[in-house]
Amino acid sequence: MGNNNIIIKLEEISKDYDLGEVVVKALKKSNLQMRKGEVALLMGPSGAGKTTLLSIMGLLLRPTTGKIYFADKIYDKKTRQKILTDTRRKSIGFIFQAFNLVKSLTVIQNVEIMYKIGQLEKAGYKDKCKEILDMLNMGHRLDHLPKNLSGGERQRVAIARALINDPELIMADEPTGNLDSENGKIIGEYFQQIAKERGTTILIATHDDRLKFCSDRIIRMEDGNILNHEHSRIKDE
Amino acid sequence: MKMVNLTIRDLFHKKGKFIMILLGLSISIFLVQYSAGMYNGVLVQSTDTFDRFEFNMWVLTEDADNFFEGEPINDSSYELIKTMSDVDDVERLIFQGANFETEDYVADVTLLGYELNSEKIKPWDIIKGDVDDLEEENTIIVDESIKNDFPELKIGDHVQFGEAKMEIVGFCKNTRFMFNPYAWASIETAQNIAPFYGNWSSMIGVELEDDYDMDDFQDDLDEMYDLELIEELEVFTKDELKENTHTMIINEGGLGGAIYILVGLGFFVAMIIITVVMYQTIQEKIPEFGTLKAIGASKVFLNKMLLGQVFILITLSFIIGTILAFIFGALGGGAGIPILLDFFTSIAIYLAYLGVGILCSLFSVSKVHRIDPAIVFKG
Numbered sequence: 007m008g009n010n011n012i013i014i015k016l017e018e019i020s021k022d023y024d025l026g027e028v029v030v031k032a033l034k035k036s037n038l039q040m041r042k043g044e045v046a047l048l049m050g051p052s053g054a055g056k057t058t059l060l061s062i063m064g065l066l067l068r069p070t071t072g073k074i075y076f077a078d079k080i081y082d083k084k085t086r087q088k089i090l091t092d093t094r095r096k097s098i099g100f101i102f103q104a105f106n107l108v109k110s111l112t113v114i115q116n117v118e119i120m121y122k123i124g125q126l127e128k129a130g131y132k133d134k135c136k137e138i139l140d141m142l143n144m145g146h147r148l149d150h151l152p153k154n155l156s157g158g159e160r161q162r163v164a165i166a167r168a169l170i171n172d173p174e175l176i177m178a179d180e181p182t183g184n185l186d187s188e189n190g191k192i193i194g195e196y197f198q199q200i201a202k203e204r205g206t207t208i209l210i211a212t213h214d215d216r217l218k219f220c221s222d223r224i225i226r227m228e229d230g231n232i233l234n235h236e237h238s239r240i241k242d243e
Numbered sequence: 244m245k246m247v248n249l250t251i252r253d254l255f256h257k258k259g260k261f262i263m264i265l266l267g268l269s270i271s272i273f274l275v276q277y278s279a280g281m282y283n284g285v286l287v288q289s290t291d292t293f294d295r296f297e298f299n300m301w302v303l304t305e306d307a308d309n310f311f312e313g314e315p316i317n318d319s320s321y322e323l324i325k326t327m328s329d330v331d332d333v334e335r336l337i338f339q340g341a342n343f344e345t346e347d348y349v350a351d352v353t354l355l356g357y358e359l360n361s362e363k364i365k366p367w368d369i370i371k372g373d374v375d376d377l378e379e380e381n382t383i384i385v386d387e388s389i390k391n392d393f394p395e396l397k398i399g400d401h402v403q404f405g406e407a408k409m410e411i412v413g414f415c416k417n418t419r420f421m422f423n424p425y426a427w428a429s430i431e432t433a434q435n436i437a438p439f440y441g442n443w444s445s446m447i448g449v450e451l452e453d454d455y456d457m458d459d460f461q462d463d464l465d466e467m468y469d470l471e472l473i474e475e476l477e478v479f480t481k482d483e484l485k486e487n488t489h490t491m492i493i494n495e496g497g498l499g500g501a502i503y504i505l506v507g508l509g510f511f512v513a514m515i516i517i518t519v520v521m522y523q524t525i526q527e528k529i530p531e532f533g534t535l536k537a538i539g540a541s542k543v544f545l546n547k548m549l550l551g552q553v554f555i556l557i558t559l560s561f562i563i564g565t566i567l568a569f570i571f572g573a574l575g576g577g578a579g580i581p582i583l584l585d586f587f588t589s590i591a592i593y594l595a596y597l598g599v600g601i602l603c604s605l606f607s608v609s610k611v612h613r614i615d616p617a618i619v620f621k622g
Contacts, residue, residue: 057620066537066617088541094616095539102619106534110256123540167538179620211620 012075013174013207014063015039019072021058032058034230035072040209042174045201045220048211050227056211057179059227063209064098064177065090077174095124099168099206103180105160107152107167113139114148117166124171138166142196158189165196169206176200178210182217194220254552265560267516272564273571275509275592280572280582282502287583288421289492290485292355297363298334298448300457301484302464305475309488310338315443320473324447327463329455334358335444337433343389343426344403350392352385353420354405356433356444363448366427372398372413377429384413386424405436421580449478510599517553517600521607524552529614536616549608553600561593 021033033055040046048056061067062074065081068090074081077097081090094100107116117135121128139145142162152160161181168176178197182190198220200206209225210217218224226233255261293301293310302324304314318335325333337356342349357364359377366374366384376382383404390396400411404426418425434442451460460478467473479487493499525532535545565584572582 061617061620064537064620066615066620091536091539091541094537100534100537100619102534104530106530106619108253108531108535110252115252119535120538123535123538123544 011041012039013042015075017073019062019069021062022070031230036232038232040207042207043201043205044222045197045208046223046225047217047221048209048225048227054227055230056227060177060179060211064100065094096171097174099173099176101164101168101176101178101181103183105164107160107163109152112149112151113144113163116163117170120167120170135170138169142166157184158192161185161193169200174207176206176208178208180212181210182214187216190214190216251555254555264516264520264556268513268556268560269563271509271513272560272596273567275506276565276568276584277571277582278502278505279588279592280568280584281580283583283585283588284581285492285498286489288581290488292420293481295367296448298450299481300449300478301481302447302449302476302478305477309491310484311488311491313338313445315440316447317474318442320476321444321447323467323473329452330449331452332450334361334364334448335430336364336446336448337430338445339437341405341436345393348392350389351423352426353423354428354433354436355425356428356430359429366415366418368417369413369415376412381407381409381432381435382412383409384415384427385411386418387414387416388419388424406438407435513596514599514603517603521604525607525610532611533614533616533618536614537619542612545611546608549604549611550601553604557596557600561596565589
């Protein structure tokens with residue numbers, strides 16, 4: 007990609023949804039790049055294309071046109087599903103508004119599941135899960151089921167799950183949408199800490215202005231276009 | 244965390260639902276196991292008496308080809324066969340259904356008339372009385388299961404049996420033909436019970452010299468028939484007769500149809516349960532499966548998880564259903580027919596259920612494959 011500091015680059019990315027009689031242009035030819043360890047907020051009104059952009063950057067959706075440069079590979083509309091799945095598993099963490107934990111699994115099992123999915127169960131993996139949950143202040147609730155946790159706690163488990171494979175990129179969709187302001191702030195602080203200490207790049211789609219404190223940049227979208235990039239907090243200066 | 248752990252945890256998460264599914268499948272498997280056990284029991288019991296008799300070859304009238312259908316063979320034919328130089332040993336047997344009556348009640352019994360001095364055909368498991376007492380005319384030894392119909396029956400009692408009055412001189416056990424207890428008697432007594440046939444027997448057991456085979460024997464019987472010395476007779480090996488008897492019971496006795504209906508019903512119930520449960524599970528968990536796909540779960544992982552649940556459900560249900568069938572069988576649920584749970588049949592049933600389970604899950608599995616992982620960002 008030319009610049010070693012760039013972790014992901016979108017080049018002329020667009021996404022059209024063919025609804026039969028009408029084609030919806032959810033994302034118009036857009037370019038974007040993110041640096042290693044950067045935290046960016048993706049903001050804009052509903053229908054602006056945030057979810058589509060997040061899905062394409064998270065390799066959940068193939069673009070109609072354009073290329074994504076990520077993890078030393080190029081992804082486009084022809085990339086096979088298996089390659090997308092493998093890359094997601096190895097290099098991307100996901101955090102959702104509704105937490106999306108597996109209800110039948112305990113806190114630690116919800117994190118361990120990433121090893122099972124990746125068939126990476128090796129010596130010490132349980133310790134690493136505990137370590138991350140400790141870091142997120144969840145070490146005392148390892149054997150609890152999600153239904154017995156508060157919203158903030160659930161989101162911290164989801165963050166642990168997203169982090170356990172040391173991803174280069176984390177995609178977070180309204181991560182504070184179901185949290186009160188105090189827990190929202192805590193989650194924001196964790197994002198800051200993760201980006202700083204681990205060099206993880208984090209893109210957060212949100213309507214929550216309170217998260218600005220933890221971000222380096224705000225990417226605004228409207229009608230399928232990336233409008234501008236505001237710097238909310240300048241790093242490395 | 245082992246894969247099986249994830250599968251089991253997911254399965255056991257809703258315990259009430261899990262127990263209901265397990266119960267339904269267990270009843271289905273019980274039904275199939277019990278039916279198969281009864282099927283085996285009927286077939287084995289229909290011919291096991293002849294396994295106890297040491298004749299490997301039997302002569303029947305020409306129009307009969309199984310143990311049930313032997314028409315009366317005149318004693319003159321028996322006497323003639325007895326004189327054949329290449330026939331090593333020969334004995335008559337009367338195998339005939341008859342009524343066992345008291346003043347108030349009638350029961351079906353199977354009469355076994357045999358040569359009292361025989362070493363090859365004799366009653367077994369005598370629990371009361373003495374087999375030598377059968378030398379007295381019009382005496383019988385009867386299976387104790389007759390007491391299901393006549394609880395007060397005891398040695399020394401006289402009962403109307405067929406056309407004659409008989410004295411009971413003993414009881415034996417485990418000697419039944421299907422639902423009917425056996426009544427053992429000498430050939431002569433048995434002929435008194437059914438006097439309308441004259442001096443007769445149902446079948447003749449034979450043992451041939453080593454250098455005289457079955458075909459030669461049949462040729463000689465045909466020749467004697469042509470000379471009008473005997474009625475038309477046919478010789479069978481014991482195994483042929485057993486096979487023919489089983490075929491007759493399955494096809495003409497209605498057993499085959501009844502068993503097939505029960506087994507089909509059992510499998511149908513299982514198919515419905517698995518299809519509905521899997522479909523409902525997938526519907527409930529679309530966001531969860533979407534999440535698993537989003538975070539990188541492969542098709543193989545999801546397949547293992549879903550089919551693993553089917554495997555566990557069927558295995559547990561199989562164990563419970565089989566134990567139930569075993570218990571009901573041991574409690575005499577087959578109305579006198581032993582419920583024989585054969586190992587290989589059981590394994591075949593288990594594999595068939597697994598096959599049905601996997602087949603019925605395929606639609607749900609393919610539905611999971613079609614879930615778009617991008618739904619996780621669509622709220």
